[in-house]
Amino acid sequence: MSETETILRIAAKGDGVTASGRHISGAVTGDVVAPDGSITLGPHHVEPPCRHFGKCGGCQLQQADDDALRRFVTERVALSAEGQDLEVGELLATHLSPPLSRRRATLHGQRAGKGAVLGFREGRSNRIVDMRECPVLAPELFALVAPCRNLIAKYAGKGPVDIALTLADQGIDCAIKGIETSGLQATEEMLEFAKANSLARLSLDQGYGPETVWEPEPVTVTLGGVAVPLTFGAFLQPTRDGEAALLADARDWLSGAQTIADLFSGLGTFAFALADPAKVLAVEAARDAHLACKGAANARRLPVHAMHRDLFRNPLESAEISRFSAILLDPPRAGAREQVAQIAASEVNRVVYVSCNPSSWGRDAKTLVEAGFRIEKLRPVGQFRWSTHVELTSLFTR
Numbered sequence: 001m002s003e004t005e006t007i008l009r010i011a012a013k014g015d016g017v018t019a020s021g022r023h024i025s026g027a028v029t030g031d032v033v034a035p036d037g038s039i040t041l042g043p044h045h046v047e048p049p050c051r052h053f054g055k056c057g058g059c060q061l062q063q064a065d066d067d068a069l070r071r072f073v074t075e076r077v078a079l080s081a082e083g084q085d086l087e088v089g090e091l092l093a094t095h096l097s098p099p100l101s102r103r104r105a106t107l108h109g110q111r112a113g114k115g116a117v118l119g120f121r122e123g124r125s126n127r128i129v130d131m132r133e134c135p136v137l138a139p140e141l142f143a144l145v146a147p148c149r150n151l152i153a154k155y156a157g158k159g160p161v162d163i164a165l166t167l168a169d170q171g172i173d174c175a176i177k178g179i180e181t182s183g184l185q186a187t188e189e190m191l192e193f194a195k196a197n198s199l200a201r202l203s204l205d206q207g208y209g210p211e212t213v214w215e216p217e218p219v220t221v222t223l224g225g226v227a228v229p230l231t232f233g234a235f236l237q238p239t240r241d242g243e244a245a246l247l248a249d250a251r252d253w254l255s256g257a258q259t260i261a262d263l264f265s266g267l268g269t270f271a272f273a274l275a276d277p278a279k280v281l282a283v284e285a286a287r288d289a290h291l292a293c294k295g296a297a298n299a300r301r302l303p304v305h306a307m308h309r310d311l312f313r314n315p316l317e318s319a320e321i322s323r324f325s326a327i328l329l330d331p332p333r334a335g336a337r338e339q340v341a342q343i344a345a346s347e348v349n350r351v352v353y354v355s356c357n358p359s360s361w362g363r364d365a366k367t368l369v370e371a372g373f374r375i376e377k378l379r380p381v382g383q384f385r386w387s388t389h390v391e392l393t394s395l396f397t398r
């Protein structure tokens with residue numbers, strides 16, 4: 001590099017990028033890079049709030065202030081549309097989840113000497129960062145880290161331990177994989193652990209799937225005002241405020257639609273929020289989540305019809321799609337190539353696409369636009385604060 005350059009934006013993987021296209025690790029928008037590579041920190045470069053930053057793979061962007069972070073999320077989404085030559089009617093204000101708001105996380109643990117380590121993994125490595133603080137997790141979840149570490153030190157073998165923590169209606173659902181217990185005393189100590197930490201549920205997976213050790217009342221998560229059983233491994237939006245932002249757009253953009261197909265519906269996050277007056281078909285491939293959605297809808301006599309179906313192999317066909325007033329889809333990171341092709345070929349003219357991957361969304365959006373849709377509204381969403389993981393909501397009409 002022969003001249004001094006300013007960082008203009010943060011790229012998808014978190015590097016700062018200059019006008020000449022140089023990628024500078026750790027730099028943020030507004031930093032200045034000298035010809036010798038030294039960086040003068042700009043007005044958006046802040047002290048990372050966590051001592052583990054730089055090592056822990058959970059966060060990549062704690063050195064960016066809120067303005068730079070918001071801009072990163074916004075540009076990441078806008079560039080996905082631009083990259084496909086797609087016009088966007090209205091780019092809406094970006095939603096960024098606040099610190100300490102993550103309501104679910106899977107931590108990794110292992111015995112170490114006489115103790116144990118527990119936390120997220122280092123970036124691009126299997127090594128575990130022993131978590132002593134976390135500005136991302138909800139405080140209720142972080143409060144369990146030290147007790148879980150002690151549990152691993154006492155009961156884990158040499159192998160890895162995974163601990164999935166989720167904030168449910170009744171408190172924390174704690175699912176542990178990789179700890180082997182046998183005998184009455186060990187069982188009693190597990191119960192003591194659950195009670196002492198006021199867990200809503202404790203389950204152990206000792207190689208045969210999760211077994212519930214403690215669940216004084218059935219664990220649920222309230223979605224759209226409906227308490228839905230929280231099944232093992234079911235998807236949940238990572239933050240409550242993020243979920244509320246996604247729902248607000250979906251409600252607004254689908255108002256007046258009498259029949260809605262909610263594709264990749266999980267436990268029913270969108271289906272329950274949209275049902276009544278609308279009739280909703282909720283389609284999901286994970287059997288447990290599908291059954292939980294179906295049971296909750298039936299118990300409340302809500303107009304949600306749950307369907308168990310693999311939408312990659314067996315997408316709703318265009319003729320089926322055409323029977324709905326509107327479609328909502330929220331696929332996994334791979335996107336929904338096969339399903340979107342059927343939507344494109346249908347007669348439906350309103351689609352809300354919620355995505356956790358701007359790249360696959362861009363590809364699918366192009367298919368819709370080529371079929372006569374326009375992107376009326378697009379909202380960038382950053383639920384995984386300080387990470388490079390970005391989400392969005394979008395409204396397509398034709």
Ligand SMILES: C[S@@+](CC[C@H](N)C(=O)[O-])C[C@H]1O[C@@H](n2cnc3c(N)ncnc32)[C@H](O)[C@@H]1O
Nearest residue numbers: 235264265266269285286310311312330331332
């Ligand atoms: C991003 S989550 C969204 C879930 C739900 N809309 C929510 O907000 O809670 C994607 C969902 O798609 C489901 N899924 C993954 N592959 C699928 C497939 N091939 N067919 C149908 N559903 C699938 C997952 O089980 C998961 O529930």
